[in-house]
Amino acid sequence: MTDWLFLAEVCLAGIGAGALYALTGVAFVLIYKATRVVNLAIGEILMLGGYAFLGFAAGWGLPAWAALPLAVLCGGLFGAVVERTLIRPMLGESPISVFMVTVGLGSMLVGAVELGWGADPLRLPEFVPNRPVFIGEAYLAPKVAYGFVAASLVIAAFVLAFRFSRSGVALRATAGDQGAAYSVGIDVPRVFSLAWTAACATAAGAGVLVGSIGGISPTMGVFGLSVLVVVIVGGLDSIMGALVGGLLVGLIEALAGAFLGGEYKLLATFGLLILILMLRPYGLFGTHEIERL
Amino acid sequence: MTSELPGSPVLKVEGVSLAFGGVRALSKVSLEAAEGTITAIIGPNGAGKTSLFNAISGFYRPAEGRILFEGRDISRLRPPARAKLGLARTFQNIALFRGMTVLDNIKLGRHAHLRTNVLDALFYWGRAQREELALRQEIEERIIDFLEIQHIRRAPVGALPYGLQKRVELARALAMRPKILMLDEPVAGMNREETEDMARFILDVKEEWGVTILMVEHDMGMVMDISDHVIVLNFGQVIAQGRPAEVQRDPAVVSAYLGSGDVGELSRRLHARQAA
Amino acid sequence: MRIATLKTSYAGDEALFDTKLQRSLLALFGLVLAVFPFVAGPYWLFMACLVAINVASATGLNILTGYTGLVSLGQAAFMGVGAYTVAILELRVGTPFPVNLLAAGATTALVGAVVGLPSLRVKGLYLAIATIGASVILHFVFANWSLTGEARGLSMPPARLFGNDLDQPFELYWVIVPITAAMILGAANLFRTRIGRAFIAIRDRDISAEVLGIPLLRYKLTSFAISSFYAGVAGGLWAYFFRVVTPESFPLINSIFYLAAIIVGGMGTILGGILGAAFMTMVPEVLKLVVGWFSPYFPDALAALAPIRTIVFGALIVGFLIFEPQGLAEIWARVRRFFHLWPFKT
Numbered sequence: 001m002t003d004w005l006f007l008a009e010v011c012l013a014g015i016g017a018g019a020l021y022a023l024t025g026v027a028f029v030l031i032y033k034a035t036r037v038v039n040l041a042i043g044e045i046l047m048l049g050g051y052a053f054l055g056f057a058a059g060w061g062l063p064a065w066a067a068l069p070l071a072v073l074c075g076g077l078f079g080a081v082v083e084r085t086l087i088r089p090m091l092g093e094s095p096i097s098v099f100m101v102t103v104g105l106g107s108m109l110v111g112a113v114e115l116g117w118g119a120d121p122l123r124l125p126e127f128v129p130n131r132p133v134f135i136g137e138a139y140l141a142p143k144v145a146y147g148f149v150a151a152s153l154v155i156a157a158f159v160l161a162f163r164f165s166r167s168g169v170a171l172r173a174t175a176g177d178q179g180a181a182y183s184v185g186i187d188v189p190r191v192f193s194l195a196w197t198a199a200c201a202t203a204a205g206a207g208v209l210v211g212s213i214g215g216i217s218p219t220m221g222v223f224g225l226s227v228l229v230v231v232i233v234g235g236l237d238s239i240m241g242a243l244v245g246g247l248l249v250g251l252i253e254a255l256a257g258a259f260l261g262g263e264y265k266l267l268a269t270f271g272l273l274i275l276i277l278m279l280r281p282y283g284l285f286g287t288h289e290i291e292r293l
Numbered sequence: 294m295t296s297e298l299p300g301s302p303v304l305k306v307e308g309v310s311l312a313f314g315g316v317r318a319l320s321k322v323s324l325e326a327a328e329g330t331i332t333a334i335i336g337p338n339g340a341g342k343t344s345l346f347n348a349i350s351g352f353y354r355p356a357e358g359r360i361l362f363e364g365r366d367i368s369r370l371r372p373p374a375r376a377k378l379g380l381a382r383t384f385q386n387i388a389l390f391r392g393m394t395v396l397d398n399i400k401l402g403r404h405a406h407l408r409t410n411v412l413d414a415l416f417y418w419g420r421a422q423r424e425e426l427a428l429r430q431e432i433e434e435r436i437i438d439f440l441e442i443q444h445i446r447r448a449p450v451g452a453l454p455y456g457l458q459k460r461v462e463l464a465r466a467l468a469m470r471p472k473i474l475m476l477d478e479p480v481a482g483m484n485r486e487e488t489e490d491m492a493r494f495i496l497d498v499k500e501e502w503g504v505t506i507l508m509v510e511h512d513m514g515m516v517m518d519i520s521d522h523v524i525v526l527n528f529g530q531v532i533a534q535g536r537p538a539e540v541q542r543d544p545a546v547v548s549a550y551l552g553s554g555d556v557g558e559l560s561r562r563l564h565a566r567q568a569a
Numbered sequence: 570m571r572i573a574t575l576k577t578s579y580a581g582d583e584a585l586f587d588t589k590l591q592r593s594l595l596a597l598f599g600l601v602l603a604v605f606p607f608v609a610g611p612y613w614l615f616m617a618c619l620v621a622i623n624v625a626s627a628t629g630l631n632i633l634t635g636y637t638g639l640v641s642l643g644q645a646a647f648m649g650v651g652a653y654t655v656a657i658l659e660l661r662v663g664t665p666f667p668v669n670l671l672a673a674g675a676t677t678a679l680v681g682a683v684v685g686l687p688s689l690r691v692k693g694l695y696l697a698i699a700t701i702g703a704s705v706i707l708h709f710v711f712a713n714w715s716l717t718g719e720a721r722g723l724s725m726p727p728a729r730l731f732g733n734d735l736d737q738p739f740e741l742y743w744v745i746v747p748i749t750a751a752m753i754l755g756a757a758n759l760f761r762t763r764i765g766r767a768f769i770a771i772r773d774r775d776i777s778a779e780v781l782g783i784p785l786l787r788y789k790l791t792s793f794a795i796s797s798f799y800a801g802v803a804g805g806l807w808a809y810f811f812r813v814v815t816p817e818s819f820p821l822i823n824s825i826f827y828l829a830a831i832i833v834g835g836m837g838t839i840l841g842g843i844l845g846a847a848f849m850t851m852v853p854e855v856l857k858l859v860v861g862w863f864s865p866y867f868p869d870a871l872a873a874l875a876p877i878r879t880i881v882f883g884a885l886i887v888g889f890l891i892f893e894p895q896g897l898a899e900i901w902a903r904v905r906r907f908f909h910l911w912p913f914k915t
Contacts, residue, residue, distance in 0.1 A: 107883030
């Protein structure tokens, strides 16, 4: 019986971590849908969020309830600046070039953070209630549980905004056909800017949650690699895909980590990635673009 | 409606149908291109002309029907294998390789007939060098001189005006050692003078090179002037074919182009033909 | 000014270097490379070898990414395959080093072709991400296979030639630089033939290339194999140069380094791979020098060296992509064009 309990706990932890993957995945998909940019720096923006929180909470001594929104705001601002200065000049360039710009951006962020805070891992100040959480008999680390709740709320808000708000509709129109959206009077550059702002703000928030669980370090951007798998598995342009992919990758990592050993985590995720690419190249829910001669 | 064809067919399309999702692009299209002739395929936009070309070159796989080349069924062959047999083509929206010079674009056409392997290529000894130099000489003397493009051989294709790009595409197709040359709108977007040049080249290719030509074209003047046989496609079906003069008079063709007031009449005709 | 370019034979017109000036400059450069080891100190010899190894690998990646348009983030992992092959052959079989290098190239070419298989179904960024997946898996194999010495890696003896140990940069220079030069020449030759043309055609418009007689999958895999062969040989040279191969020797960031090198140098030009790899290898050294000047005034300057290098690395990628997307090779071409007409038009 204890084995089953252990399995349940591992799965719960996996789903909890998966929610954070899903949240970051949604941020990633948001940028991809609006601007067709594969943003490999998403992991580094996560990291930036974590360090910003640390700066506000530990550096300035602000309470968590003030530091968290400030970190999110920082992320959003950063996204807007990046879109305006690095992404927009690349409009019309090959997707690979823009992808490499985000790789370069990631590298600059890692360097900057290391310059400011050093290369060693740091812990974020505690701000999540510490009382253990039990679901049935299964124990779940409180941070993971609260992370899950927060991530779910944000994702739900996103899905609603995407479906019903004016900006959401503009964004979906832009994703469908940039030229057409532009010609019916949608301010496409504003949509780009909005998507980057919202996505980077979300990623920064996710960074605080991830950092509160595992601490923060300049190498934290590796999280972005798993997110890459998440969105490939789900389909680059599908919010639904990010959710399913996030939970799936979270579960697989947790199971591989618990039953095979920590070094198998990345192997399992990327094994899944190769499998999906061979079987369903455009992900579980992604759009397959038809080629014309 | 039918007229006896001058030569034996090089290319034969038998009852080819093609569908995209629910849309039928081609239904039971049959046609022949006789050796040493120019066959033109005409029809309104969206009639399925380019889809037919794509099916012949192997880019689309038809749902039914066969494609015979010199009597051999090539329906199962991949596009490169068809190219090697001598099926050469140009494209509606020019598919030149912008990263290469005119000369390299033309050389590329010969790809399937060259034998240089990776090892030869890395060392550029023996076979690779012999083959490249022979190819260069042949292209210069047979193709570049013929099409009068000596002055642009070193130019990157992206920088060329539209009319010249079309000519380079023809040159590349000629380098493929074609037995049949499929031209997709060879004079679209050209002015009068350029059109006349291109028509002259096409006629010369037929007469001097003995290459069978199948072309899709909207310029009726040119089609009627140079083709031996005209096939009219509408809504993915062959609605008429014959000598240029015959086709011009066909009421089905006139209504397909001008839009008949009586749509029912047109579709009755189509069904009657299908039943026959 | 560019003169004396009249050709009387097609062979003359098809030559790689077609003017006297080009040939004499090349001869001069060859002479400099031959004299260099006798005048340079051990540090510069070390750097020269490292540059040559990186040039070889970047040239290979340029064949795949710059010329064929298939983006790979697996070049470092491929170098790892080559390095481990050499180390295992040295330690377990004891074959002579030229054989080991060829075997490293061949093994890596095979691995590369397998990694290229997804290019059957996906392209662009999806393919790039598949190659990240392949890197992760290869890295796992390096770190967990008994044959590759698991996490400790492998230490190997120096290369031996005619009974001499090649364990100093001075000796290795005479092996590494000529091999790299031969590999560059091979790559340049490739693009004078149908193989290279097929690669460029696939990059520019792959579906039309197919209709023109180029079997896509075969050529994509060929490109992967050639590029990986280059990585494998470069990795083999790397192994002889450092003589310790561990799973940490070839991290993903190195793959990004090679991709950055060809972006900065200029994708799809042979010169680009050379300039880019040399430049990107030397930049961290120059930074070390500059930071060294500041260290008397800022006591923390040396500690900041690593992050500054990371930032500059990223900034170079971003800066070149935005301001000079054709890379250093294009700058060089501009200078040449200027002198074509000089002094009559300036």
